[in-house]
Each structure stands twice: as structure tokens, then as C-alpha cells.
Amino acid sequence: MGEDRQTRVADWVKREVLPCEHLVRAWLARSLVSHADSDDLIQEAYCRLAKIDDFESIERPDAFFFQTVRNLLLNQIRHARIIRIETAAELDDLGLADEAPSPERIVGARRDLARVRERIDALPERCRRIFEMRRIEGLSQREIAARMGVSENIVEHDTAKAIKLVLKALRRSSDVAAAEPYLRTRLR
Template sequence: MPCEHLVRAWLARSLVSQSDSDDLIQEAYCRLSNVEAFEQIARPDAFFFQTVRNLLLNHIRRARLVRIETVAELDELGLADNAPSPERVTGARRDLERVRACIADLPERCRRVFELRRIEGLSQREIAERLGVNENVVEYEVARGLKLVVKALRARGGDMADFSRAGAVR
């Protein structure tokens, strides 16, 4: 990675030993090698840096003795945030693409109604007026679309528990 020297410099400023830095970077490379869809990562350098930071946090949590300077440096960087890990972000993007593909496979009217309701957030009345159909048709097509998307995700091996936790399926 072209940014490895920057990560090493940050680790040195955080008073992480050379051997621990080597271990953290090696572990980050191992994690990166398991990523299936690199094309979805907008900033590989930031992804790599965040992976090393997460590994360092895990290392510090497991350590019995931690230098106070290291903790202070981490506090300054705001690493104790609740942001999802890069791995979770990548997984969520992959799941989103699977859902989008399922929506794209819906019949035309069903897809259009489903997108207007679930993605754009229009009311049933607004959709009915826009498409010149009855509100009952809108309700039926949204329910039909949701059933077809869930069925397609299951057929493609999707774990619906993951999608429902993420709010993709309500």
C-alpha cells in the first residue's frame, strides 16, 4: 500500500513498538486480502488506515498494561467513536447491491411503485396520482414487490436477519 509509511509514522507517534507495528500492518494486510469487492471501496488508503486503527484498538483492549501516552493519542484522534468498521461498511455495501439487483428484477410497474414508496418515500396517494392508478394498486404493488425482493434474496443465499437488522426490509 502506498500509504503504509504514513500508517507506520502514525503508529510510531502513538508510541507503538516496531514489532507491534509490523504485526498490526501484517494483520491489516491479511484482513484486506479477504475483502471480496475492492471496487466498492472509495478510498483504499482510508480503508487501510481505519483497519489498522481498529486492530490497534483491539490490541489495546486486550493488553494488560497500556502506556498512558498511547491512550491519550487515541483519545485525540477520536477513535472511540461508534462508527461501523470498514469490514461492516463493505459488507453493507455488498448487501445493498444485492437488494438493488433484486429490485431491478421486479416487473416494471411493481418496480416503479416499490421504488417510489420505499426509496423515494412518497405516500401511496402521491404515487397513485403520479402514476394514474388507484391507491389499492399502489398498496398491492408495494406488498408484492417486498415479497418478491425477499424471495429473491433468499434464493440468492441472503440472510434476511442481516437485512432486517439493517433496516432494508421493514
């Protein structure tokens, strides 16, 4: 009976889920997830689907698969935040001296930040404001939506749009390396 279930699950995945995998991969790429992480997230999602007892009752397998990958990505981001906080606490416990950056690094970082800031300032007004509240002020999507009177979907969309537009502008001017730390500040 276990083999029969495995065959049914495999057939269901092949028929209902696999055709939408490329859409999920495209979304992950737009979300700036590396190819290797995308592979891991999709593999984990398939493993979770295989464990569902009543998989045939899922009305929208494509949406279910997408939501599973999205939840796994969110858990990965939350876990990355936790790891960093714990690592920082351990370093504090060791009593290691915090070395200040050199004056050259400070000047370079300020110059890079100014370039990124120029690109952010050039964004469309609503997109720029949402991006600033989300990435610079650290507000949640819900808080931003309430303040601006828009849906959380618009907040999520405009944040992603802002990142894409800034990275695109920086790629054109070859400043993309300068932008990465500032654009990803609140992503992990």
C-alpha cells in the first residue's frame, strides 16, 4: 500500500505541481534568492508535499506549492536573523574588541551609500516611501499598509519593485556592488 501511495503522490506532483515549478523559480529569482537556495527551497517543498496524507483534496496545488516555498523562504530568513543575533551575542561574551573601520573604509562606505541614496531618491514617490519605511525604518508590511492606506500586497510589490529598480540603475552605472549591503539590510 505504501508503494501505491508513493506512485499516486508522484503522479499527482508530476501532473499538478511540476508544471508550475518554473513560475516559482522565476519568483524566487525576482526575489533575489540564489539558484542554490532556490533548489533547496523547492526540494524541501516537494518533500513536504510528499508527506501530506490528503494531498488529492488540495484544490489549487500550484498555489499550495507556491505558498509552501514562500513559507520556507520566510522561515529561512527568520532563521538567518536568529543566527546572526546569537553569533553577535557570543562574540560579545568573548570580550573581543570591536575594531572600528579605517577612515578610508568610512569614506568609501559613505560614497557608496550616497550612490544608493541617489537611486532611491529617483524612485516613484509611493514606491520610494514604502521602500524607506520597510528597509530603512524597519516597519512591518502591516504597519506601512495602515499608515499609507494601501494593502499589504501593494507594500510587498512596491518594496520588490524598488529593489529591482535600484539594482537595475546601479547595474547600468556599475555600482551594484555598492548597493548590495544597503538593499539587503533588512532582508535577513
